[in-house]
Structures are given as C-alpha cells and as structure tokens.
Amino acid sequence: MxxxxxxxxxxxxxxxxxxxxxxxxxxxxxxxxxxxxxxxxxxxxxxxxxxxxxxxxxxxxxxxxxxxxxxxxxxxxxxxxxxxxxxxxxxxxxxxxxxxxxxxxxxxxxxxxxxxxxxxxxxxxxxxxxxxxxxxxxxxxxxxxxxxxxxxxxxxxxxxxxxxxxxxxxxxxxxxxxxxxxxxxxxxxxxxxxxxxxxxxxxxxxxxxxxxxxxxxxxxxxxxxxxxxxxxxxxxxxxxxxxxxxxxxxxxxxxxxxxxxxxxxxxxxxxxxxxxxxxxxxxxxxxxxSSQNSENNLEDKNVIQLKSHKYRFAVASKSGVSIDEHFGHATEFYIYDVINDEIKFKEKRKVNRYCSGGYDCGEHEDRIENIIKSVIDCNAVLVVRAGFEPIDRLHEKGIRLFQMYQEINEGIRKAAKLLKKDE
CATH class of the missing domain: 3.20.20.70 (Aldolase class I)
Incomplete structure (x- = not known):
C-alpha cells in the first residue's frame, strides 16, 4: 500500500x-x-x-x-x-x-x-x-x-x-x-x-x-x-x-x-x-x-475451465525421484500442485507408518485415519501399491488413489489427465 x-x-x-x-x-x-x-x-x-x-x-x-x-x-x-x-x-x-x-x-x-x-x-x-x-x-x-x-x-x-x-x-x-x-x-x-x-x-x-x-x-x-x-x-x-x-x-x-x-x-x-x-x-x-479460444486455440469453454483447474497430489516415494513406496510403508508424502499443467513441489509431510508387514496392517485404523487427515486436501494419492482398506477409506473422502511405478512428474501428469477425463 x-x-x-x-x-x-x-x-x-x-x-x-x-x-x-x-x-x-x-x-x-x-x-x-x-x-x-x-x-x-x-x-x-x-x-x-x-x-x-x-x-x-x-x-x-x-x-x-x-x-x-x-x-x-x-x-x-x-x-x-x-x-x-x-x-x-x-x-x-x-x-x-x-x-x-x-x-x-x-x-x-x-x-x-x-x-x-x-x-x-x-x-x-x-x-x-x-x-x-x-x-x-x-x-x-x-x-x-x-x-x-x-x-x-x-x-x-x-x-x-x-x-x-x-x-x-x-x-x-x-x-x-x-x-x-x-x-x-x-x-x-x-x-x-x-x-x-x-x-x-x-x-x-x-x-x-x-x-x-x-x-x-x-x-x-x-x-x-x-x-x-x-x-x-x-x-x-x-x-x-x-x-x-x-x-x-x-x-x-x-x-x-x-x-x-x-x-x-x-x-x-x-x-x-x-x-x-x-x-x-x-x-x-x-x-x-471467443477471445480466449482464439488466443489459446481451445475448442470450447469446458477446456478453458480445465486449464484453470488446480490439482494437489500426495506422492509416496523412498527416493524422492520415483513413485516407489507402498501406501502402508510410507513415513512421508511429497506434496505437489498442478496448476495449468505446471507441476510445483510444495512440501513434505511426515506420517506414521501403519503397516509393518504380516498381519499387522489391518489392526491400525487410527493410523490410517491419521494418514488420510494428512492428505485430506489432496485430489489423489500416488503409490506403488496399496491395500483395499486405504483405497476404500480414501474413496470415502473423495480422494483417488493411483497405483503406479514411475518417475514422479510423469506419474503426476498421467494422474492429472485421468482426473480431468473423469470430470
């Protein structure tokens, strides 16, 4: 001022x-x-x-x-x-x-x-x-x-x-x-x-x-x-x-x-x-x-709206380079925003690992809930693998879960395309 x-x-x-x-x-x-x-x-x-x-x-x-x-x-x-x-x-x-x-x-x-x-x-x-x-x-x-x-x-x-x-x-x-x-x-x-x-x-x-x-x-x-x-x-x-x-x-x-x-x-x-x-x-x-369609060579108004969408992703990664961590084994999530197709890293969020293998994974609902709370503002979670329970629990909160193994930015781009396609 x-x-x-x-x-x-x-x-x-x-x-x-x-x-x-x-x-x-x-x-x-x-x-x-x-x-x-x-x-x-x-x-x-x-x-x-x-x-x-x-x-x-x-x-x-x-x-x-x-x-x-x-x-x-x-x-x-x-x-x-x-x-x-x-x-x-x-x-x-x-x-x-x-x-x-x-x-x-x-x-x-x-x-x-x-x-x-x-x-x-x-x-x-x-x-x-x-x-x-x-x-x-x-x-x-x-x-x-x-x-x-x-x-x-x-x-x-x-x-x-x-x-x-x-x-x-x-x-x-x-x-x-x-x-x-x-x-x-x-x-x-x-x-x-x-x-x-x-x-x-x-x-x-x-x-x-x-x-x-x-x-x-x-x-x-x-x-x-x-x-x-x-x-x-x-x-x-x-x-x-x-x-x-x-x-x-x-x-x-x-x-x-x-x-x-x-x-x-x-x-x-x-x-x-x-x-x-x-x-x-x-x-x-x-x-x-009409002005925006001409400038950006877009076909219709729906495309314009998609261009202005902002998505947030939580990525489970051991390396920080690839999507290579199981949901139940993650101790932190990398948070990325996608704005007009531009990928931006925001922060890392620590979580308590809820699965130690064997029969232990299904006995910690409170830990799953805490993990979900840590990613509640995200549109989707990207992991290499996940069990049925976290998939269902995330779905109840309106959060998609994608299972894939690839480089982080490439995985985010694929997930963003799928979210846009489903809208």
Missing amino acids: SKELATKSISEKTLTHPCYNCIAHKYARMHIPVAPKCNVSCNFCNRKYDCVNETRPGVTSEVLTPEGARDKFKIVRDKVRNLTVVGIAGPGDPLANFDETKKSIELIKKESKDITFCLSTNGLMLPFYADKLIELGVTHLTVTINAVDPKIGGKVYKFVNYLGDTFVGEEAGRVLLNNQLSGLKYAAQKGIVCKVNIVMIKGINDLHIPEIVKKVKECGAYMTNIMHLIPVKESVFENNPTVTEVELNDMRRDCELTLKQMYHCRQCRADAIGTLDNDVSGEFRESTE
Missing part, C-alpha cells in the same frame, strides 16, 4: 467503491472468478458453476486463469467507462487460491494503476497473507464472520480444512474464528478498509448477530453487511427458513447503533460486472470465451 493511500481518510478511500459507499452507486465493479478452491464448507453454500440465471455469492459461469482475467479486464475497461473496482470473491476463497489471486492482481495492475482492488474471504488464511495483500495494493477487504462463539460457528460450517487438518463442529468454529479476528485486526491496523459480512440464519445465529457486530468493531471493522440466508438447493440449509426484509432491516438498524451498516448489498455473483443495480456480466461471457 502506498504512503499516499495510507494517509487518506476512509471517506476518501471509499469514495468510488459502490459496496462501501452507498452514494457511489454510479461506479462499476468487476469480479474476476479466479479462485475456485475453498477451505471452508459452509452449510448454506453450493458453489455451482454455469448458473447464469442465479445471483448469489459463489456462482460463476466460468473460471478464469490470471491471464484470462487480465484479458477480460481490458475488454470490460474499454466498454464500462465507470469501472473503478476489481474484486476477487470466488467462486471459492481467494486466499485458498493465493497464487492465482496474486498473479491476477499483478497482471491487472500493469494495465491500470488507478483501479481499486478488493477481496472477499472467509478469513481462515488471512493472518498468513495480510502483509502480501498490502504489498499487492489491496485496499478493501471483506471478511465473512457468521459467529464469534465457536459453538454457534460449529453449526454454520460443515468443516474447516486448515493446513492439511480437517476440523468439524465447535473445533472448526474455534480455529476459523481465531484466524478471522486476528487477521481482521491486523489488516485494519495496517490501513485496509475492512467490511464484515454476516449471513443471518434463523434459529442459528440471528440472536447472536449484535455480539458479532460488537466484536468486529473492536477488531477495527469499518462496517458490517448483514445479509439474509439464501436457501440453496442441495446445501445443508436448503430447507432453513429465511428472515423477512423487515426482520433483516430491523437487525441492521439495531446494529447501526454500534457500527456503520450496509443496506444496499445485492449478494453478487463471483463474476458480476457493472453497477450494483445493473449487472452486465452476461454481455461479456461470449466475447471473453
């Missing part, structure tokens, strides 16, 4: 941001959908892509690469003259896709130095990335905080995936909350204008909302945006009742005594373009797809 920007007042910083300033309704924003992966599963969320007739968070008709986002920005900028803001709001969480988020901002900043960058996050990884966001020039931040009581948070979230471990219930609520509040406080102290979104869920957190508003004010939030629950089909809360507009505005008015409130939220899509009252994103879908 520049020194000039850091010295500006909040009113100056929010002058042309339509979400933070209700009188800035004449200005347009552009959401770039470059962040498909999410590390928190909310009970009200179902992030379907290609739902062109739906207007709600987490929905997009396409997932863009950073280069695709830059190209689309240039098209939109030339046609939407009042564009002042570029935001990243999904369809997953921008900080769970930080490499894509970072590159997108850097590429667009080269095209326009005056654009305002904002970002919406669940806050789980905010303490890790707050300084990097400041370096990138992000000036506005929205953190969704639906509870400041871990017990209530445990009812809102199905699970939280944090640094390779999966938490549920009250423990999930506590892990998420600690990071949300510490990240919010730090970002606000550093001069980022922070808004907190709160989904008002009848019978879950509705009576708890004034406490949330009070707490986030203590942590430096500039305003809160209390929104009604959208009961989405196939989500855990699909049959939950929603609050009326009267109930929602009554809560906003009550909380306004504590902190500034947003009344004009449209609960936008992850690919929204235009003013809050006039989303024109549909006008740019065809032109963007």
